[in-house]
Amino acid sequence: MTRHEASPYATVMDDSQLTGRPIVLAGAGPYGGDLEIPEPLVTGGKKWSDVDRDICMHAEQFPTKKWWIAFAVALTFLGLLVFSLIFLLYAGMGIVGINHPVGWGSFIINFVFWIGIGHAGTLISAVLFLFRQQWRTGINRAAEAMTLFAVACAGIFPVIHLGRAWFAYWLVPYPNARGPLWINFNSPLAWDIFAISTYGLVSLAFWYVGLLPDLATVRDRATHPWRKSLYNAMSFGWNGSHRAWRHYESAYMILAGLATPLVFSVHTIVSFDFATSVMPGWHTTIFPPYFVIGAIFSGFAMVITLMTFMRGYFGMKNYVTLNHMESMAKILMLTGMLVGFAYSTEFFMAWYSGSEWEGFIFKNRAFGPYSWAYAIMFTCNAIVPQIFWWKKMRRHTWVLFVVSILVNVGMWFERYVIVVTSLHRDYLPSSWGMYSLTRWDFAILLGSFGLFFTLFLLFVRFLPVVAISEVKGVMDPKVARSAPTDALPANAAVAAHQEA
Amino acid sequence: MTPTSNKGVLGHFCEPADALAAAAKVRDAGWKHFDFLTPFPIHGMEEAMGQKRSWIPWVTLVLALCGILFAQGLQNYVMVFDWPMNFGGKPHAAWPSYIPITFEAMVFWAALGSALVAIVAGKIDTIPQPPPMLVKTGATVDRFVLWISATDPKWNAAEAEAFVKSLGAHGVRLVDVKEEADA
Incomplete structure (x- = not known):
């Protein structure tokens, strides 16, 4: 088809006309x-100018009732988090479930869970970008925001797990008056500090750089001078110059x-927290790829959950289509099968290694007192x-929505199984015990969802939720262009200038 | 920070392909101080505008090396010189366990530095830009705006305007903000 013939794209109006298969001419x-x-x-059949309106609309108008209801719910859970954390600092670690022998509990589980969720955002924005997967443009902005908020949630947990937060x-390694007493750079826990903080900041930079041209778009649509100068400053005065x-x-x-x-x-370094220890069930070389693939799996599930809401409530069905x-x-499905493969490999290696402890731990995982957690994990994920x-x-x-929720339930239980089952049966039967979450564990877990959704709702309220400039780049110019005009569409400043 | 020019000629195109074709003609006609202001980057525009490849990757390389040096320096200083400690009889300079932090520091310096430098470079390594209020709206929506600045060595107002018109640009106009303000 030559460029000047009518594009079949103009005729595809909504999801019902999409098949997921190529159009054959x-x-x-x-x-x-x-x-x-x-x-x-x-x-x-959107035009470029429609994209601006459709996406910036949510940041420009007074929020809808649905947004306020969702925000109120999220804020309530955030309040629960703040209250629980204050009480935790006041009362001490005795109020949560960890004790001998299970000294790593819900905080570590939640930390790995949230960090894992974060991974899909970077995967979508970076890996799919390098692979030239153009469908990423519809979802990358929201997925990157999700990454940032998930990392923010994750960051809480190692800190409170310290006990003396x-x-x-x-x-942090800094010259101090205690010697100086430095951190131990041989420790994976020290590597974690660097990995998570680097990840958080680089994700932020990536997200913000992607946001620059769109902030300029919001600026140019703004009518209030304060709003205009705020978004102008945030976009560093972006004007779309090709030299920039x-x-x-x-x-x-x-x-x-x-x-x-x-x-x-x-996530490799997160898995080192476990893999470099000498606990059966943790001390395995499969942990890095197993954790990374699990992270991508759970992160994509969360993206599907969020995109379902964005499609439904924010009218993004034209930009995040059924094909996306x-x-x-x-x-x-692919990552789910890889995760299932990792579960099976672990069992094979437990048997093949001939290690008595490793063999016991895996039999205990699947058929011991926590077999219910293992069953939830295996069913939901594999x-x-x-x-x-x-x-x-x-x-x-x-179906997508329900599966995405189930996958994240399963992935939370995967971390539960890893953390708890290895610890609750130590080498000596005298060091055997059981672990359960207390109400404070639950409160903090639910509260972290409150933080996550509060931040996400603020994001959809104030910033363009779809990467406008990237979406424009993958649209068909023949459909998206507007008719030539004698003058550029004038903004308020130009009009005022010309009248004067 | 960005240089601006109050004089020049503006015109716009409605499709990236037209802008791309025009860019090559502007380049071949020998104009230096021209720019395209577009809502999204156009593939092949660098070449069409006669620009060299961006020098940002060199910045990244230098910063990545700085990050590696910083992390290696810090870890070796702490673990070998400042307070060497015996962990299970292992060597003080246990280089394999310094690799994760070295990698993270490299990425940290390279990524954040490149992002920052690229933003600043877009402001400084440029030609005098049109007065912001004249183009903002179209160039972030759906117009591909051509700007030739009066600071160009071969500037001649009538010639420039005729040239931009000959490219098939829409809405061609001479800009002289000061004169307009005076009038």
Whole structure:
């Protein structure tokens, strides 16, 4: 099809017209064969100017009632978190479930859980960028924001797990009056500090760099002078100059290139917290890839959950189409199978290694007192995503939503199984015990969801939730262009200037 | 920080392909102080505008090396010189266990530094830009705006305007903010 013929994209109005398969134009290909072109990433015959309106709208108008209800609920849970944390600091670690022999409990579980959720954001923005997966443009902004908020949630847990959270600054190597007494750089726990803080800040930089041109778009739509100058400052006065785009694109590519190994390194280092110990069930070389793939799995599940809301409540169905959801479902199924493969490999290695302790721990994991947790984990992570072998299921909003929730339940229990089952049966039967969460453990876990959703709701309220400039780049110019005008569409300042 | 020019000529295109074709013509006509203001980056524009590849990767390289040196320096200083401690009889300079932090520090310096330098470079390594209020709206929405600044060595107002018109640009106008204000 030559550039000047009518685009089939203009006719795809909504999800119901998408099939997930390429559009075939008979006889339009080279040598008279068929030409297959992928379905549009943006439906509804949108113009570039429509994109601005549709996406900035939510940041420009007074929030809807639904937003206020969601925000009130999230804020309530955030309040629960703040209250629980204050009480935890006041009363001490005795109020939570950890004790001898299970000294790592819900805080470590939640930490790994939230860090894992964060990984999909960087994966979508960096890895899919390097692989030129254009469908990422619809979801990357929200996924990156999700990463930041998940890392914020995760960051709380190691600090409160210290017990004396007010000494958290001791984790940072700085010249001090205690010797100076330094941290031990041989410890994976020290590596964690560097990995998580680097990850958080690099994700922030990546997100913000991506946001710059869109902040300029919001600025140019703004009518209130304060709002205009605020967004102008936030976008560093971006004007779309191609001399700036040149450096911008180079830096964006570099950030993607650096974030890709970073995202793999972070969960690898998190897994080192376990793998470098001598606990049966933790001391395995499979942990780094197993943790990384589990993180991507849970993160994509969370992206699907959030995108379901964004499609439903924020009218993003034209930008995050069913095809996007289907692509994510495919990744969910693939990573789910990899996670299931890792579970099986662990069992094989426990048997093949001939280690008595390793063998016992795995029998105990699957059939011991915590077999219920193992069953939840295995069912939700390895079996449930198999439903996505059916295309119909991959394109069914409710199925996607329910599976995405189940996967995150399963992934939380995966960390529960790893942390608790290895600890509750130590080498000596005298060091055997059971672990259960107290009401404070639950309160802090639920509260962290409150923090996450509060931040996410503020994000959708104040910033463009879809990467406007990137989405514009993947639209068909023939459909998206507007008619030429004699003058550029004037903004308020120009109009005032011309009248004067 | 960004240089601006009050005089120049503006015109716009409605499609990236048209802007790309025009850019090559502007380049070949020998203009130096021109720019395209676009809502999204256009593939191939660097070449069409006659720009070299961005120098940001060199900044990244230097910063990455700084990060590596910083992390290695800190860890070796602390673990070998300042307070060497015996962990299970292992060597003080246990380089394999310094690798994770070295890697993280490298990424930290390289990524954050490159992002910052790229933002500043976009402001400084540029040609005099049009007065902001004249182009803001279109260039972040759906217009691909061509700007030729009067600071160009071969500037001639009538010639520039005729040239931009000959490229098929829409809404071609000579800009002279000071004169307009006076009038």
